[in-house]
Amino acid sequence: MRLIENWFSERYSDNLQLSFRVKDQLLSIKTDYQRIDLFDTYDFGKLLSIDGTVQLTEKDEYVYHEMITMIPYYFNKKPKNALIIGGGDGGAAKRLLKLNFENIVNAEIDQNVVEVSKKYFPEIASSFNDKRVKLIIGDGIKYVKNSSEKFDRIIIDSTDPVGPAEGLFSEEFYRDIKNHLTDDGIVVTQSGSPYYQEGALSLAYKGLSEVFSNVKSYLAFIPTYPSGLWSFTMASKSEFTVRDENVINGIYFNKDVLTGSFYLPEFVKKIIY
Amino acid sequence: MRLIENWFSERYSDNLQLSFRVKDQLLSIKTDYQRIDLFDTYDFGKLLSIDGTVQLTEKDEYVYHEMITMIPYYFNKKPKNALIIGGGDGGAAKRLLKLNFENIVNAEIDQNVVEVSKKYFPEIASSFNDKRVKLIIGDGIKYVKNSSEKFDRIIIDSTDPVGPAEGLFSEEFYRDIKNHLTDDGIVVTQSGSPYYQEGALSLAYKGLSEVFSNVKSYLAFIPTYPSGLWSFTMASKSEFTVRDENVINGIYFNKDVLTGSFYLPEFVKKIIY
Numbered sequence: 030m031r032l033i034e035n036w037f038s039e040r041y042s043d044n045l046q047l048s049f050r051v052k053d054q055l056l057s058i059k060t061d062y063q064r065i066d067l068f069d070t071y072d073f074g075k076l077l078s079i080d081g082t083v084q085l086t087e088k089d090e091y092v093y094h095e096m097i098t099m100i101p102y103y104f105n106k107k108p109k110n111a112l113i114i115g116g117g118d119g120g121a122a123k124r125l126l127k128l129n130f131e132n133i134v135n136a137e138i139d140q141n142v143v144e145v146s147k148k149y150f151p152e153i154a155s156s157f158n159d160k161r162v163k164l165i166i167g168d169g170i171k172y173v174k175n176s177s178e179k180f181d182r183i184i185i186d187s188t189d190p191v192g193p194a195e196g197l198f199s200e201e202f203y204r205d206i207k208n209h210l211t212d213d214g215i216v217v218t219q220s221g222s223p224y225y226q227e228g229a230l231s232l233a234y235k236g237l238s239e240v241f242s243n244v245k246s247y248l249a250f251i252p253t254y255p256s257g258l259w260s261f262t263m264a265s266k267s268e269f270t271v272r273d274e275n276v277i278n279g280i281y282f283n284k285d286v287l288t289g290s291f292y293l294p295e296f297v298k299k300i301i302y
Numbered sequence: 303m304r305l306i307e308n309w310f311s312e313r314y315s316d317n318l319q320l321s322f323r324v325k326d327q328l329l330s331i332k333t334d335y336q337r338i339d340l341f342d343t344y345d346f347g348k349l350l351s352i353d354g355t356v357q358l359t360e361k362d363e364y365v366y367h368e369m370i371t372m373i374p375y376y377f378n379k380k381p382k383n384a385l386i387i388g389g390g391d392g393g394a395a396k397r398l399l400k401l402n403f404e405n406i407v408n409a410e411i412d413q414n415v416v417e418v419s420k421k422y423f424p425e426i427a428s429s430f431n432d433k434r435v436k437l438i439i440g441d442g443i444k445y446v447k448n449s450s451e452k453f454d455r456i457i458i459d460s461t462d463p464v465g466p467a468e469g470l471f472s473e474e475f476y477r478d479i480k481n482h483l484t485d486d487g488i489v490v491t492q493s494g495s496p497y498y499q500e501g502a503l504s505l506a507y508k509g510l511s512e513v514f515s516n517v518k519s520y521l522a523f524i525p526t527y528p529s530g531l532w533s534f535t536m537a538s539k540s541e542f543t544v545r546d547e548n549v550i551n552g553i554y555f556n557k558d559v560l561t562g563s564f565y566l567p568e569f570v571k572k573i574i575y
Contacts, residue, residue: 044323044344050316071317224525250523250531250567252497257530258523281567289565292558294523295551 037068037076039083041225041255049076049253055149060141062193067149073253075149077118079142079188083253085118090153095279096249096290097217097261098124101182103276103287104269105213108181110134112209114169114197116186117142122156125182128277133162134178136169138193170196173205181211185218190229198232203240203264210266217263220246223297224256234301237264245269246301247290249281260297310341310349312356314498314528322349322526328422333414335466340422346526348422350391352415352461356526358391363426368552369522369563370490370534371397374455376549376560377542378486381454383407385482387442387470389459390415395429398455401550406435407451409442411466443469446478454484458491463502471505476513476537483539490536493519496570497529507574510537518542519574520563522554533570 038048049070056067066078074087085093098121102108110132113121117137125133135157137143143164146154157164165172169185183206187194196202197218206216216237221229230246237244241264251259263269276284293301311321322343329340339351347360358366371394375381383405386394390410398406408430410416416437419427430437438445442458456479460467469475470491479489489510494502503519510517514537524532536542549557566574 038321042345045346046321048311048319048321050318072315073318224523248523250497250521250529252529252531256523256525258525278568280569283568283571285565285571286567289562292562292565294554294559295556296553298556298558 037070037078039078039081039255047253049073056145058141060139062139063188065141065145067145076253077145077149080192082189084188085120085150086253087150089251089253090120091279092249092251092281093219093254093259094120094124095282096247097121097184097186097219098128099279099282100247100261100287100290101215101217101263102128103271103274104215105265105267105272106181107272108214110180111182111184112136112180113184113186114172115188115194116184118146118150119143119154119156121184121186122162123153126156126159126161131161134165134180135162136165136167136172138166138168140166170202170205173202173209176209178209179211179214180209181214183209183214183216185216187219189221189226190232198229198236200236200239203236207240207266213265213267215263215265217261220260220262222255222258223248223260223300224258226255227300230260230262230297230300233262237262241265243268245291246293246297248293248297249290310343310351312351312354312528320526322346329418331414333412335412336461338414338418340418349526350418350422353465355462357461358393358423359526360423362524362526363393364552365522365524365554366492366527366532367393367397368555369520370394370457370459370492371401372552372555373520373534373560373563374488374490374536375401376544376547377488378538378540378545379454380545381487383453384455384457385409385453386457386459387445388461388467389457391419391423392416392427392429394457394459395435396426399429399432399434404434407438407453408435409438409440409445411439411441413439443475443478446475446482449482451482452484452487453482454487456482456487456489458489460492462494462499463505471502471509473509473512476509480513480539486538486540488536488538490534493533493535495528495531496521496533496573497531499528500573503533503535503570503573506535510535514538516541518564519566519570521566521570522563
């Protein structure tokens, strides 16, 4: 009887961690940008970690990917094309395809994320085989500086604002983003755990507010992310108006969530106002 | 240099755990009803655990206690008196006192919980020194069978539906509760993590629906509880109507939360409907 147990732990601080019992570690690589690890866990299926933080698990990825795509989808004019910055796992693109986007540019800086996802999350990465998706391996910051195409939605599906993703939370980047948005287009970014990473939410909200006149943060519950509470922040040049349209349910998302996720607890309001 | 680290872990399943680094374990007792442990943690201050599950930490107890008292407070006629079943730490009673309740009966089955709270959470347990609070050490199930007093609010602040609290999730108990409610009175119960304890929410919602014509579940984010998402379920003989009244902010609770916490993600709706 083998009594040794294998656990992968994400440290939320020096003094707090969430641990997943794993069947095996399937991969560990150091790329030019970050460290990528892949675990086969008992409770959440395959788990992708970047620099020690959980990015994606088979079992609960639906919350993050539904919420970063479906919430902004239902506002303003029906969107047809999108730019995804980051999102190398293909999960955001996959949801946009389901929402009948016709043209998606996905700029991921680290080719290895795409390769790992194709190998270990083939269903999620299947979006890269769709001819409506154009994958660009390159720096999203440079891409928005050096191109001119306009998009109805821009999705910043990045890691946290340390390391390669730091520039994706800057005012300068948001100004370049603005140049790529159609008139009533919407940009949305993941903005971290309001409980453990006040800084990410504050950076995103304040940075976007310098550039856009309409900014809104919303929340979702993600069990494998720090504290279980996650924030997203979206911005537009024009006012946000929910379209009068039947809403498709996800596993997490529904019409109630489209309304309710914008009601913020007092401690979250204190971070952004 | 001492390299050994001390951690307390709550197992959410055989394969998942949240761990708190602790300065010390201050107490461990086995009572007639349960095991009580008390830790001094680095990130969350003092932490009370019952049968290995986190009940209360100094740093985030406000969410649970605000949400189990303040949400039902703002519905229907302004309440004046309340029965708390469980709640031996004094936290629910403390919030009710802040809301100017005039008369509170608190029935806690385990005297040790009260003693531990008085010693380690004196600020929270201070409610037991207030003459508006009548503490009864005894079984809440028997109390509602053998008494006749009516209350505007009944708060079931229990542990999870295993062990001593199992009967607090039964239809029979809810029928006895109904006899103790004023005409537009409201009962509220904690109903577990919708993500890891579907059973608790389902039991509470379905049991209350057998007895009451008006039942509503609502959610809050609690970082030290399993998955970070927690549910509460409230019921009444009369329809729920929010009073037209200024809402007092808590650290978590506010007017937005009073509305937004009732908007449920699709996977939660699937549990209760």
